Amino acid sequence: MLSYDELTPPERELWEAFPEGRHVDLRTGMPEDDRVDGGGQWDAGRTVRAAVIVALLLGANTPQPGAVSSLTLAGARISGRLNLAGAQIAHALRLEDCWFEEGVDLSGASTQSIAIVGSRVPGVEAGLIRVEGRLDLRHSRLECGSAPRLHRWATALSLSNAHVSGAVNLSGAEITAPEEWAVSAGGLVAEGGVYCVDGFVAHGEVRLMGAQLPGGLHMPGAQLMGAGPRGVALALDNAVASTLDFSGGFIANGSVRLRGARISDNLTFEGAVLNGPPDGDGPSLVALLMQAVDFDFTLARPPSGPVDLRGAQVSYLHDSERSWPDVVELDGFVYGSIKVAEAGERREAVGLRDSVAQRVAWIRHSPGYSPQPYEQLASWYRKAGHDDDARRVLLAKQRHRRRTLPLTTRVWGHLLDVTVGYGYRPWMAGVWLLALTLLGTLSFGTHSPNPVQRGEGARFQPLVYTLDLLIPIGGLGQRTAWYWSNDGLQWLAYLLIGFGWVLTTALIAGVTRTLQKN
DSSP states (O other): OOOGGGOOHHHHHHHHHGGGTOEEEOOOSOHHHHOGGGGGGOOGGGEEEHHHHHHHHTTSSOOOTTOOOEEEEESOEEESOEEOTTOBOOSEEEEESOEESSOEEOTTOEEEEEEEESOEESOEEOTTOEEEEEEEOTTOEEESOSSOOSSSSOEEEEOTTOEESSOEEOTTOEEEEEEEEEEEOTTOEETTOEEOOSSOEEEEEEEOTTOEETTOEEOTTOEEEEOOTTSEEEEOTTOEESOEEOOSSOEESSEEEOTTOEEEEEEEOTTOEEOOOTTSOSOSEEOTTOEEEEEEOOOSSOOSSOEEOTTOEEEEEEEOTTSOOSOEEOTTOEEEEEEEEETTEEEESTTSTTHHHHHHHHHHTSSSOOHHHHHHHHHHHHHTTOHHHHHHHHHHHHHHHHTTSOHHHHHHHHHHHHHHGGGTOTHHHHHHHHHHHHHHHHHHHTSOOEESSTTOSOOOOHHHHHHHHHOOSSOOSSTTTEEOSSHHHHHHHHHHHHHHHHHHHHHHHHHHHHTSOO
């Protein structure tokens, strides 16, 4: 147990100020002398042992009646390790512009609000902490140091399974764990949200897997400059949040993972840059099975790696010509509406020039063939009242599917396409019928055929005879009553019979295909 006699002058000042909650400021007022980067050179007059801070927070100096005690210290060099693991802390703690020799251990502690602001700390271990208030690390610089390692990767800031009733504020902070975990906060519950704004920078993976963030995650302008050991810059797998804001110049040099994340309001990447893993071998965004209401994917430039939206569900999708890379996984992606950003405005994508062609090209970015993205797009056009556009999408689906079929089936597919557009353009059969009827009528009208039985049967009529050849069902009495001595015309008659069967079969097959789910 520390005694008052063995305290240094700055420690005595802190000791005496604590019961009344008075602020102790050891800064000189000279900017060049107060720079935290140079805290390692501060002398004994600005040094406070971590053990003194621990003793005060655990009740070494009893608070005065009628006063609210708290520990507020600025401009100090903290020597030794600040170890409050498992502690029950009833007082607020604020350390500002301090330089720590060793890491801070708050794992398993129960405490009031904690603020370590503008300081340099070699690691903060706060797994399983319970904070009744805010956790404020604004403008601090955290690096891997002597904080205990509870996993195989070093971590600059650990908030695994922590519970914070207020906000976690990392705005302006720089957290460094190159090639490792800058932030490990799996299972974090931050009721007031997590804020990483005002120039937040992380070197290493930021992990918030399974986090519960009713107040959202706010990272506009944040820079995730180094991927972790898996090439991941940000991991939010299975997280639940009200909003995820990655806008305003947000940069991720590594994959952003939102697998299974559920966002009750908006997910925005407006103006963001998704560079993907540094080695170029990996996705820029993985949002497999993600759910969101509003998904704004209007990036500053196309992602460098693939985007995986398989099984994701959103009510509103916002995109632009800069949203999509060369590879986009869309199988199972469901959306209720698409809006595009053009000239600073958001417009419904239906009805725009080349809308169908652009959307089909978007689907074609998916590797392989899957019918669901086409059917989803067609359903959206149909709900918007653009049935013709929906049919164009479904026709594109059949053409894409044809590439995956055997040669003989592909030939039949080409025939269905040319004749009736796979049933989505049945009027093409009428065009063919009209053209062949005109050809037959003109060709047969210039010659006289031979009757099968002289003096019997109806008079020869070129138009009716041509129709009798083209219509394979029933009969008009002309085809069986006349024949040609002219070989050319006889072969034309055979050709028209064949075309009649092909057109009829293609029309039936095409229409039947539209009524089936492919």
